[in-house]
Amino acid sequence: MNNHRFCLISAYIAAFVAATEMSGQAPSSHPITHDSEQRVQEAPNTKIRTQVTLVNTPVTVLNEKGQLVYDLDAKDFRLMDNGVRQKITHLDLGNNPLSLVIVIETSSRIEPLLPEIRKTGIVFTDAVIGPQDEAAVLGFDDSVDTLLDFTTNPDQVLETMDRLKAGGGRARLFDAMAMGIEMLNRLQPEPTVDLPERRRVMVVMSEVTDVGSENQLSAVLKRAQLSNVAIYSVGISRTLAEWKSPPSEITPQLVPEGIFPQPNLPGSIQDPETKATRYGYGNLINLMRNFKSQFTHTLEIAASRTGGQYIETFRGNSMQSAVDEIGGELHSQYSLTYEPTGTKPTGYHVIQVQVDRTNLRVRARPGYYVSPPEK
Secondary structure, three states: HHHHHHHHHHHHHHHHHHHHHHHOOOOOOOOOOOOOOOOOOOOOOOOOOOOOOOEEEEEEEEEOOOEOOOOOHHHEEEEEEOOEOOOEEEEEOOOOEEEEEEEEOOOOHHHHHHHHHHHHHHHHHOOOOOOOEEEEEEEOOOOEEEEEEEEOOHHHHHHHHHHOOOOOOOOOHHHHHHHHHHHHHHHHOOOOOOOOOOEEEEEEOOOOOOEEEOHHHHHHHHHHHOOEEEEEEOOOOOOHHHHHHOOOOOOOOOOOOOOOOOOOOOOOOOOOOHHHHHOOOOOHHHHHHHHHHHHOHHHHHHHHHHOOOEEEEEOOOOHHHHHHHHHHOOOOOOOEEEOOOOOOOOEEEEEEEEEOOEEEEEEEEEEEEOOOOOO
């Protein structure tokens, strides 16, 4: 009984001292009396939370020859957020570790190019994935599949790339990009001033045409900006894939042989060659022109909106060299971290990064989104 009363009085004293310390007053020197009829109210368990928004902006700096520049300090950069200059709290050159998702088209449409795609595995492990980095691999065709979850073991990445196989005829590009962003979101901890976030990067190897996705490109890019994901892309040429395919008769037979269902092209005569050209299966030059007109959209837009880079592989640039170029840039980027001040708390923020040196080009993501706080 005495022990119980002693513990109870000790608890009252501890609660009283804690309350006086929180109020900023010294405890009274008068003795503490206990009224058996008085109820003791427990102080409410109040938690004070402060949220600090940190923005990390990867920045690539090139000289007039297109070469990467490595010798800049924080004082050399001018960073504006919605037109307000910001103080850079952390600068890093290529050392912040990467969280990387490799997104690869495996549709039957580009099957003849799969041997070359497999060869990029060794380049990813040697030139892109560093000792502190982690990587995952997604494949997409009729479906989007996780071929390899995040790992720090480059050998597993290489083995996964070596086992790539062609699937169905569709190419759900936007769905695959959306899944890659979701994977990066699940993985990342909240950044702090002392521990800036890992750089979130997605490298997409695909043709530009999406076939069968439920997601829209605009929604995917907004999610990427909300999640600070930089999208790099290696454009795969479907025309090159068709060129390397075994020859086959694919001209549609709409009418009996010798009958042409549409009038002739201006300045031409009706013959099988002009018919093949009309339906896109004739002169390869025409195929290339049609292809090129469509090649300046999806992947280029994704790269430009997120601060990444788009590299096409149709004209004298192999997939291996494209991946190697991306790796060189990722490990030579400046990461600028700042806490936005003097700007609106939510919505879209426009970022502008300039360098106080002449004849240098800067590439950074154009902006980012801040979501309203959850209620």
